[in-house]
Amino acid sequence: MxxxxxxxxxxxxxxxxxxxxPIPLDHKDPYTLLIAVLLSAQCTDARVNTITPTLFKHADNPFDMIKLTVEEIKEIIRPCGLSPRKSQAIYDLSHILIQEHNGEVPQSFEELEKLPGVGHKTASVVMAQAFSVPSxxxxxxxxxxxxxxxxxxxxxxxxxxxxxxxxxxxxxxxxxxxxxxxxxxxxxxxxxxxxxxxxxxxxxxxxxxxxxxx
Structure with a gap:
């Protein structure tokens, strides 16, 4: 062939x-999808889906997320692996979304890839699954x-x-x-x-x- x-x-x-x-990662909006995709690095979707309900109960938007400490986020997401790096990225990107994007997830590859912990693959998933942009x-x-x-x-x-x-x-x-x-x-x-x-x-x-x- x-x-x-x-x-x-x-x-x-x-x-x-x-x-x-169906999208494998449970989420309700672009922000929760972004966080779930970030957590899925070197972790199964199934495990992420067992962790995000607890995390999102505390904070399912950037404004609530920055009320948590990095240490608190790290403890919740620990089963996903790489928790020190991921927790810092979640905390930092939430601040950036508030400061630069009015708390909204940007709808461009360029802006997404500027966020801590967000590489091209993560940005592509968000663009495809949250915003229906061909990726x-x-x-x-x-x-x-x-x-x-x-x-x-x-x-x-x-x-x-x-x-x-x-x-x-x-x-x-x-x-x-x-x-x-x-x-x-x-x-x-x-x-x-x-x-x-x-x-x-x-x-x-x-x-x-x-x-x-x-």
Whole structure:
């Protein structure tokens, strides 16, 4: 298959599997989504969803968040890992949102990526899921699978994002990145992937990918 044929096949198969793509992180508005995405770094969405109800009970907006100390935030979010860094980022970005954005989450990549703890991937998730701006956030599932499927050479996530955006229609980006994540979790986990289960890789995977499956 050519890369274009592979892209079309991926779109068709994932649409069959996941016609609906609920956002994995529980939230109620752009601010709570931003905080949840920040917490999800090196942490599962499921664990984040067990922590955010407690955090948001105390503070679900930047004005209430800065009433907490960094230490108080750190204690609440400790199970998510990297709590010293994440708690400081949450506290600092909440101040910035109040001081520079009237307490609102900015709707641009440039302004989002200026916030502490917010990289391009986090900004892309917020733009896609909070503001419906076409974006293609690349997490480890997407990077791994698009490399395995021969869509990208897998050198880094930046290149994976560029290659994905070239091949997949812009109007598909927001839904497709979630569909790929869902597929990775269900059919092609990073640990002990099974060839008989991962049928997309079995159909279009690279020789290297096929040799890695057991």
């Amino acid at each position: 050519t890369k274009r044929e592979k892209a079309d096949y991926i779109i068709d198969e994932l649409e069959k599997l996941y016609p609906e793509t 293609f956030p690349v997490d480890t599932h997407i990077h791994r699978l698009l490399t395995r499927w021969g869509i990208t050479n897998g050198k880094n996530v930046e290149q994976t994002e560029k290659d994905a955006k070239k091949l997949f229609p812009r109007e598909k980006w927001n839904k497709l990145h979630l569909q790929i994540i869902f597929y990775g979790r269900e059919f092609s986990p990073a640990r002990s992937p099974k060839l008989e289960k991962d049928y997309i890789t079995r159909t279009i995977g690279t020789k290297q990918a096929l040799s890695e499956l057991v």
